Amino acid sequence: MQQNSVIRSNKDRTEATRSALLNAARRLFAEKGYAETSTPEIVRAAGVTRGALYHHFEDKVALFRAVITQEYRAVAEEITRSAKTEPEAAVEALKQGSRGYLKAMADKGRVRIMLRDGPAVLGQREIDQIDRETSADTLRLGLAAAMEAGEIQRLPLDALTIQLSALFDRAALAISEGDDPNNHIEVLDAIFLSLK
Incomplete structure (x- = not known):
């Protein structure tokens, strides 16, 4: 039972991180455009690490x-x-x-x-x-x-x-x-x- 909640919370964290990255990137791409948006900026706006970005997405x-x-x-x-x-x-x-x-x-x-x-x-x-x-x-x-x-x-x-x-x-x-x-x-x- 406890293992299921650990798996679920890991899955929830993974989804939350991915969602934060997508939301931050969407906002920045919409405001500034793709070329003017940097990955460090996306990471800062999402409140995650650069490693988290590259864990979920190969690149920008x-x-x-x-x-x-x-x-x-x-x-x-x-x-x-x-x-x-x-x-x-x-x-x-x-x-x-x-x-x-x-x-x-x-x-x-x-x-x-x-x-x-x-x-x-x-x-x-x-x-x-x-x-x-x-x-x-x-x-x-x-x-x-x-x-x-x-x-x-x-x-x-x-x-x-x-x-x-x-x-x-x-x-x-x-x-x-x-x-x-x-x-x-x-x-x-x-x-x-x-x-x-």
């Missing part, structure tokens, strides 16, 4: 990869939450999901991490892979459902997903720089309707 890039993956998951959760408004049609779910995406991306730190630093640090291929594993599949599944329901024309699904995903990212970047989100929502809605 691995830590950044973990942070960006969390960001992509958070965006996917917001998209899913937004699209679950009991829409009457698959296209309506796509429209609600696009609003969820823009809402999730309203955090300028998230835009910096995912859309600016992510491709520069990890490369577009790895970002695309993280996106596919976390949030892009929500768009792909929504488009497939709309095609299946006959609400939009049948087009090459992968190409359509890639192109619309890029469009969403550009809208998020523009909004983070001060564009009116309603203008982008209006355009995104029109694009979905044009696919009929």
Whole structure:
């Protein structure tokens, strides 16, 4: 019994240390960017040792990869939450999901991490892979459902997903720089309707 509590407390400490590192790194990457954030700074902000950082993450890039993956998951959760408004049609779910995406991306730190630093640090291929594993599949599944329901024309699904995903990212970047989100929502809605 006592051994179980020791194992549990070790596991809890490990999770707490990892969480502290991820939270500190996320905050610093969002505020300063990847290039301007040092590992000693992350360690200080997390309140852990440098050894703890390298126990959990091979290097700063691995830590950044973990942070960006969390960001992509958070965006996917917001998209899913937004699209679950009991829409009457698959296209309506796509429209609600696009609003969820823009809402999730309203955090300028998230835009910096995912859309600016992510491709520069990890490369577009790895970002695309993280996106596919976390949030892009929500768009792909929504488009497939709309095609299946006959609400939009049948087009090459992968190409359509890639192109619309890029469009969403550009809208998020523009909004983070001060564009009116309603203008982008209006355009995104029109694009979905044009696919009929």
